[in-house]
Amino acid sequence: MTASTTRRTTAARSRIAAVGAIAVAGALILTGCGDQTEGNGSTPSGKTDNSAPLFSKLPKKIQDAGVIKVGSDTAYAPMEFVDGGKIVGVDPDIAEALGKQLGVKFQFTSGTFDGLITSLETGRQDVAMSSITDNKKRQEGLDDKGAKIGKGVDFVDYFSSGVSLLVKKGNPDNIKSLDDLCGKTVAVQRGTTYEDTFKAQAEKCGDKKLTIEAFDTDAEAQTRVKAGGAVADLNDYPVTAYTAKTSGGGNDFEVGGQQADVGLFGIAVSKENTQLRDALKEALDAIIKDGSYAKVLEKWNVKESAVQSATVNAGK
Numbered sequence: 622m623t624a625s626t627t628r629r630t631t632a633a634r635s636r637i638a639a640v641g642a643i644a645v646a647g648a649l650i651l652t653g654c655g656d657q658t659e660g661n662g663s664t665p666s667g668k669t670d671n672s673a674p675l676f677s678k679l680p681k682k683i684q685d686a687g688v689i690k691v692g693s694d695t696a697y698a699p700m701e702f703v704d705g706g707k708i709v710g711v712d713p714d715i716a717e718a719l720g721k722q723l724g725v726k727f728q729f730t731s732g733t734f735d736g737l738i739t740s741l742e743t744g745r746q747d748v749a750m751s752s753i754t755d756n757k758k759r760q761e762g763l764d765d766k767g768a769k770i771g772k773g774v775d776f777v778d779y780f781s782s783g784v785s786l787l788v789k790k791g792n793p794d795n796i797k798s799l800d801d802l803c804g805k806t807v808a809v810q811r812g813t814t815y816e817d818t819f820k821a822q823a824e825k826c827g828d829k830k831l832t833i834e835a836f837d838t839d840a841e842a843q844t845r846v847k848a849g850g851a852v853a854d855l856n857d858y859p860v861t862a863y864t865a866k867t868s869g870g871g872n873d874f875e876v877g878g879q880q881a882d883v884g885l886f887g888i889a890v891s892k893e894n895t896q897l898r899d900a901l902k903e904a905l906d907a908i909i910k911d912g913s914y915a916k917v918l919e920k921w922n923v924k925e926s927a928v929q930s931a932t933v934n935a936g937k
């Protein structure tokens with residue numbers, strides 16, 4: 622994992638060192654090279670529950686193994702990160718709920734983000750679940766310039782995420798959107814696309830000047846907002862919501878307004894593995910219906926990212 626990791630919510634953005642601001646440095650050590658860290662799933666390793674509602678929907682190979690192998694870059698709290706040597710977060714909890722419907726364990730293994738789709742093509746992993754944005758290029762196996770670099774993958778879309786403003790608790794400046802920032806000062810991590818977003822907004826503000834203070838880390842930007850020297854910081858919604866919930870016991874910050882630049886996260890599956898894809902889609906619909914999906918999102922303070930139903934390849 623490096624500081625230039627591609628941001629997951631849109632293809633062209635970068636979430637540079639977002640995790641550094643929320644104290645998951647241990648995850649960075651564990652995700653530097655290849656598959657190293659495993660997390661807990663819904664059933665003991667290699668054991669199945671063939672009485673589970675959707676067990677019969679799974680491919681025979683997975684029924685026999687009792688495991689769905691999951692590739693994940695576990696350095697992105699609260700979505701997936703390492704805590705006490707265990708992979709935890711939104712994605713592992715959703716996977717655990719899916720596992721109860723399917724009767725198998727989701728076995729998370731930590732690796733680098735840019736190698737996750739390749740791990741599906743080689744068969745090392747059955748799925749990739751790591752806050753991966755579903756978009757047409759990934760579906761079709763294209764790089765950013767449109768050149769064919771792989772077979773592409775299918776996505777079972779399970780989470781909706783954009784960017785959000787982080788403001789001081791109580792939102793004293795009543796910041797609800799980027800337009801509310803005109804005439805004010807904002808803080809942001811230097812070199813990120815969040816800084817680019819603020820620069821674009823500054824041009825839009827015109828004579829009502831938006832002052833941008835850029836820092837080496839997002840933690841420094843957060844400190845500036847907390848001290849009242851800036852009215853807002855900007856980051857991915859899950860990161861912003863998690864920071865608002867955890868920093869100072871929830872007393873330092875809150876999310877200002879609604880998400881912007883919203884896209885879909887999907888569980889990536891090989892295009893050849895349509896049976897597994899369809900089983901996952903059915904399982905996701907089941908946990909949405911029974912309420913266990915909503916409980917996971919509420920636990921991690923990201924309920925605004927809920928999808929209403931499972932979709933396949935709905936990303937743009």
